[in-house]
Amino acid sequence: MLNAAGDRLEVRLPLRDVSSDTVGALRLSYAYRAGADRAALERGAEAIRDRLHRRISHAGNLFDPYPYEPGAPGNTYAQGLVDEFIDRYPDIEILAIHATPPDSDYNIIAGSNIGRLGKKADNDDMRCVFTGKPNLEVNSTGKRFESELQLHDRVGDVIGAVGIVVAYQNGDDKRALHARAEKIRAELEKRIPDSASLFRPAARGAGGGGETW
Numbered sequence: 001m002l003n004a005a006g007d008r009l010e011v012r013l014p015l016r017d018v019s020s021d022t023v024g025a026l027r028l029s030y031a032y033r034a035g036a037d038r039a040a041l042e043r044g045a046e047a048i049r050d051r052l053h054r055r056i057s058h059a060g061n062l063f064d065p066y067p068y069e070p071g072a073p074g075n076t077y078a079q080g081l082v083d084e085f086i087d088r089y090p091d092i093e094i095l096a097i098h099a100t101p102p103d104s105d106y107n108i109i110a111g112s113n114i115g116r117l118g119k120k121a122d123n124d125d126m127r128c129v130f131t132g133k134p135n136l137e138v139n140s141t142g143k144r145f146e147s148e149l150q151l152h153d154r155v156g157d158v159i160g161a162v163g164i165v166v167a168y169q170n171g172d173d174k175r176a177l178h179a180r181a182e183k184i185r186a187e188l189e190k191r192i193p194d195s196a197s198l199f200r201p202a203a204r205g206a207g208g209g210g211e212t213w
Contacts (some may be wrong), residue, residue: 008032011045016053017144018093018114019167023059026052054086057094057114064115069108072118078111078198081191086113086140089184093144095163097151097188098125107160110198121161124148128161135163136178144168147181152189159195162188 001010009032015024028045032038056062067074080099085095096112098121107121107129121129128135128148135148147170151160164181192198 001031002032006032006034009036009038009041011042013045013049015049015056017056017058017061018054019141020053020059023062025055028184053178055113055115061114067118068116069118073199073201075202076111076198077200080111081188081198082111082113082200085184085188091166092164092184093167094163096163097160098129099151099160099161099195099198101199109156110160125161129158132158134178136152136174138167138168138174139165142168142170144174145174145177147178149181149185151185151192153192153194153197154190155159155194157194159192159198176188187213 001012002008004011007031012029013026013028015026016021020068021026026045028047028048030045032041039196078099078133082095082097086092094112094114096114096116097110098107099110100107101110107126109116109119109121111117124212125148127133128150134150135146137146137148138144139146144165146163146165148161148163150158151158151162162185164184166177166181169175
């Protein structure tokens with residue numbers, strides 16, 4: 001809507017999470033001149049909303065601290081890979097890479113599309129890392145299926161885990177969903193020289209940027 005002076009356009013849109021559930025509202029204001037392409041501004045607002053939707057796990061995710069862990073780097077190769085794969089595969093709702101930084105004893109979230117960078121791995125994550133047994137789970141809403149898989153670098157060394165979450169409906173073939181996650185994991189592994197590379201600064205032009213999920 002235009003303000004009384006006619007020089008500012010406000011666009012209000014429902015804000016949605018990765019499952020397209022409404023979690024709030026987004027309000028954007030634009031400078032406006034008579035005769036400007038109002039529809040183009042509104043489409044731009046929708047595009048911003050749609051990009052945010054790929055970054056929100058649920059309403060509570062919006063209240064996570066930022067940065068999640070002080071000093072956790074965000075502009076890393078791991079984050080660039082996540083951003084690239086999220087854009088390449090629109091069906092991926094959540095993608096998180098777990099790895100151990102150089103000179104650290106703790107496995108953490110090195111890259112994800114829902115923040116939480118630097119969050120330490122929990123027992124389920126580490127069991128996947130150490131045993132190679134995947135964690136396969138439908139979440140509490142029944143709308144998402146996660147395959148958490150042991151992650152290797154491109155020469156086959158174990159470096160952590162990757163969680164891949166996709167939409168789910170009752171009756172979906174979990175084996176097929178998991179098999180697709182394995183293919184995405186394999187593609188990701190080809191891009192990882194070693195664990196340390198995940199924590200290096202992202203190259204210029206690269207993408208940047210039991211828990212409830």
